Amino acid sequence: MANTAKTLFDKVWDSHVVERLDDGTCVLYIDRHLVHEVTSPQAFEGLRLAGRAVRRPDATIAVVDHNIQTSDRSQGIAEPESRIQVETLEANVAEFGVPYFPVRDARQGIVHIIGPEQGISLPGMTIVCGDSHTSTHGAMGALAFGIGTSEVEHVLATQTLLQKPAKNMLVQVDGELPLGCTAKDIVLAIIGEIGTAGGTGHVIEYAGEAIRELDMAGRMTICNMSIEAGARAGMIAPDDTTFAYIQGRPYAPKGEAFDRAVEYWRTLPSDPGAQYDRVVTLHASEIAPMVTWGTSPETVLPITGAVPDPASVADEAARVQMQRMLDYMALTPGQELASIPVDVVFIGSCTNGRIEDIRAAAQVARGKHVAPGVRAMVVPGSGLVKQQAEAEGLDRVMLDAGFEWREAGCSMCLGMNPDKLKPGQRCASTSNRNFEGRQGPGGRTHLLSPAMAAAAAVTGRLTDVREMA
Amino acid sequence: MQPFTVLTGIAAPLPLANVDTDKIIPARFLKTIKRTGLGVHLFDTLRFDGNGAERPDFVLNTEPYRHAEVLIAHENFGCGSSREHAPWALLDFGIRCVIAPSFADIFHTNCFKNGILPIALPREVCDQLMEDARMGGNARLTIDLSRQVVVRPNGEEIPFAVDALRRQMLLNGLDEIGQTMQRGPAIDAYETRLRQQAPWMPGINAT
Numbered sequence: 001m002a003n004t005a006k007t008l009f010d011k012v013w014d015s016h017v018v019e020r021l022d023d024g025t026c027v028l029y030i031d032r033h034l035v036h037e038v039t040s041p042q043a044f045e046g047l048r049l050a051g052r053a054v055r056r057p058d059a060t061i062a063v064v065d066h067n068i069q070t071s072d073r074s075q076g077i078a079e080p081e082s083r084i085q086v087e088t089l090e091a092n093v094a095e096f097g098v099p100y101f102p103v104r105d106a107r108q109g110i111v112h113i114i115g116p117e118q119g120i121s122l123p124g125m126t127i128v129c130g131d132s133h134t135s136t137h138g139a140m141g142a143l144a145f146g147i148g149t150s151e152v153e154h155v156l157a158t159q160t161l162l163q164k165p166a167k168n169m170l171v172q173v174d175g176e177l178p179l180g181c182t183a184k185d186i187v188l189a190i191i192g193e194i195g196t197a198g199g200t201g202h203v204i205e206y207a208g209e210a211i212r213e214l215d216m217a218g219r220m221t222i223c224n225m226s227i228e229a230g231a232r233a234g235m236i237a238p239d240d241t242t243f244a245y246i247q248g249r250p251y252a253p254k255g256e257a258f259d260r261a262v263e264y265w266r267t268l269p270s271d272p273g274a275q276y277d278r279v280v281t282l283h284a285s286e287i288a289p290m291v292t293w294g295t296s297p298e299t300v301l302p303i304t305g306a307v308p309d310p311a312s313v314a315d316e317a318a319r320v321q322m323q324r325m326l327d328y329m330a331l332t333p334g335q336e337l338a339s340i341p342v343d344v345v346f347i348g349s350c351t352n353g354r355i356e357d358i359r360a361a362a363q364v365a366r367g368k369h370v371a372p373g374v375r376a377m378v379v380p381g382s383g384l385v386k387q388q389a390e391a392e393g394l395d396r397v398m399l400d401a402g403f404e405w406r407e408a409g410c411s412m413c414l415g416m417n418p419d420k421l422k423p424g425q426r427c428a429s430t431s432n433r434n435f436e437g438r439q440g441p442g443g444r445t446h447l448l449s450p451a452m453a454a455a456a457a458v459t460g461r462l463t464d465v466r467e468m469a
Numbered sequence: 470m471q472p473f474t475v476l477t478g479i480a481a482p483l484p485l486a487n488v489d490t491d492k493i494i495p496a497r498f499l500k501t502i503k504r505t506g507l508g509v510h511l512f513d514t515l516r517f518d519g520n521g522a523e524r525p526d527f528v529l530n531t532e533p534y535r536h537a538e539v540l541i542a543h544e545n546f547g548c549g550s551s552r553e554h555a556p557w558a559l560l561d562f563g564i565r566c567v568i569a570p571s572f573a574d575i576f577h578t579n580c581f582k583n584g585i586l587p588i589a590l591p592r593e594v595c596d597q598l599m600e601d602a603r604m605g606g607n608a609r610l611t612i613d614l615s616r617q618v619v620v621r622p623n624g625e626e627i628p629f630a631v632d633a634l635r636r637q638m639l640l641n642g643l644d645e646i647g648q649t650m651q652r653g654p655a656i657d658a659y660e661t662r663l664r665q666q667a668p669w670m671p672g673i674n675a676t
Contacts, residue, residue, distance in 0.1 A: 018659045019652060023633040027652055029659050031670065039552065041502035050646070055656075058672030067500060081500035088502050099675030120673060132551040132575060146575055148553035149504075150582035150645075158649045160656060162634070196487055197545040197571060230548060232574050257669035264667070296487050317543065321486060414496040414550075423519060435491040435549060437514050 005271035012143040031125040035062040037089040039130030043153035044092040054096045062100040067416040070406035109382020109408040112136040112350035119249025123238035123265040135226040139219035141238030167277040169202035173210040175284040180466035183218030184449035187225045188290035192300040199231025210284035216245040217356035228297040237269035292447040294325035309333035344427040345376035345457040349413040352430035353381025357450040362397040364454035370402035371460030377404040379411040415440040428456035471584040472642030477611040478538030480602035489549035494558040508561030533606035542569040547576025
């Protein structure tokens with residue numbers, strides 16, 4: 001008998017197929033479309049030129065996040081090109097009737113923070129955005145993935161995409177996570193294990209005790225970086241933790257509708273015996289606080305490690321590339337990771353800009369002070385995260401410790417706004433990419449968890465957070 | 470979209486793996502609201518020094534590769550962000566075809582939407598083509614999409630695979646949105662079913 005057991009991905013995919021074409025391409029229905037200022041102007045322009053409308057404004061939400069400044073914004077956006085892009089989005093949402101959280105709305109924030117926060121992103125949905133970190137929303141048990149601007153236009157016009165199904169990959173993280181380790185360390189360990197192209201063509205389902213035990217913020221951190229493993233999306237089966245998180249959020253179903261939704265959501269987890277094209281197993285007990293040393297997220301090691309030696313690499317192209325990374329990062333083989341001094345510390349981004357992340361950083365920074373010569377900044381992921389942190393007094397903790405406390409946005413994760421590294425500056429960053437120049441031309445990025453970032457700020461070097469009293 | 474049928478042109482060798490979209494076009498150049506004009510910023514940090522002067526050792530700053538229409542690279546080309554500015558910058562520079570052992574998914578899709586053909590071939594074949602490319606202007610590659618072959622300067626033909634629907638769209642330069650809109654009744658029917666089966670799924674109203 002054929003195996004009819006389905007994975008979480010299979011179930012969400014199958015329930016969204018509008019039509020299956022001859023070559024296996026599917027017309028896939030999209031439940032939620034998140035829009036921001038950087039990847040949408042050309043899409044709206046395309047609609048305008050073709051005389052097309054937005055098919056479902058009520059399934060679309062727009063927000064500005066990528067290039068707004070995170071300093072005072074009461075006088076508007078200072079940088080002219082950024083201002084034009086924001087004004088273009090505002091004109092487009094007005095013309096096409098798309099719901100929008102403007103800059104001065106407390107609900108404004110990074111698109112991947114506000115989707116779950118508002119209850120816009122729900123289990124079993126298909127969710128897209130012109131942004132690769134859309135994979136974040138997979139933590140809800142949704143199929144969420146990044147698309148290009150042509151596809152943004154396609155979704156705006158038709159509420160569908162032409163897609164072929166991905167392969168299924170299971171990443172199982174068994175056991176209990178050691179003290180001092182976080183979701184960020186898990187996902188960095190996974191990327192180190194499978195590589196930046198390890199998930200290409202696949203949707204990764206994260207499972208196992210260590211994943212189940214994570215709160216929603218941690219699950220979002222994991223799914224967020226699926227793209228750094230090359231995967232089309234990451235997903236985690238919805239459970240009571242998910243439902244408790246959703247209940248009461250502004251756009252989540254209420255009352256009887258919520259109960260009906262939960263009833264459906266409980267059918268989503270993968271069936272016993274469901275087949276995966278690839279299975280990878282990690283043991284949480286073997287995970288340590290992680291930090292990247294190179295210019296690709298897969299170049300990651302435990303903080304207790306040392307900078308690797310290109311001489312030990314057999315393949316010539318790989319050796320040349322490693323040497324290039326070390327030159328760019330100004331590191332020498334054998335150098336202990338925990339000895340590397342930092343100039344800047346960035347806590348924020350769609351990976352680690354949630355209230356739980358700020359709490360973790362504050363726990364390390366409380367009563368301590370940022371090391372001399374280090375610039376440390378906290379950029380909450382949304383206006384509501386900022387409000388919540390302030391209600392808990394975390395802004396005071398961070399300010400007293402010498403951190404900057406800023407307005408919500410993408411900020412130094414990609415350096416599209418004024419928050420950039422200067423050439424040669426080294427940054428301990430809770431963001432997701434350590435590519436050359438990602439945080440500013442010539443800037444050097446070490447990816448790590450919020451607690452590790454706070455520890456680096458206090459000591460002025462990459463530091464094992466487990467050694468912080 | 471400009472159709473892609475047969476292309477004969479200079480191929481530039483770029484023997485790097487994991488060429489990310491930040492490398493293809495850094496984020497600071499994404500502030501445009503247009504699709505065109507990004508070619509001058511293609512591979513900005515590889516191409517130009519801090520003062521905006523050309524780095525003489527970068528392949529696209531040398532003859533004949535300033536006129537390259539094909540790019541040969543290593544594994545996982547186009548990884549990172551979903552920015553379609555990456556293919557827009559390649560196209561604006563004049564690149565219509567990228568050949569590599571593997572591509573990141575979103576970049577791969579974005580290429581097809583812009584008349585650029587990404588071709589995945591085994592590493593050893595890419596290495597041969599890289600050697601061809603190093604021969605410069607006398608060693609043009611021909612990419613024939615209708616026959617699905619790359620023709621090397623020595624006449625050898627290398628077959629490649631391409632998704633049937635995407636091939637058709639490229640060959641004819643079709644407007645994908647227009648095609649999908651013809652499926653309007655099927656989408657209407659799906660939405661009717663959705664309202665019945667998931668009435669709990671609320672709409673968004675930002676006020």
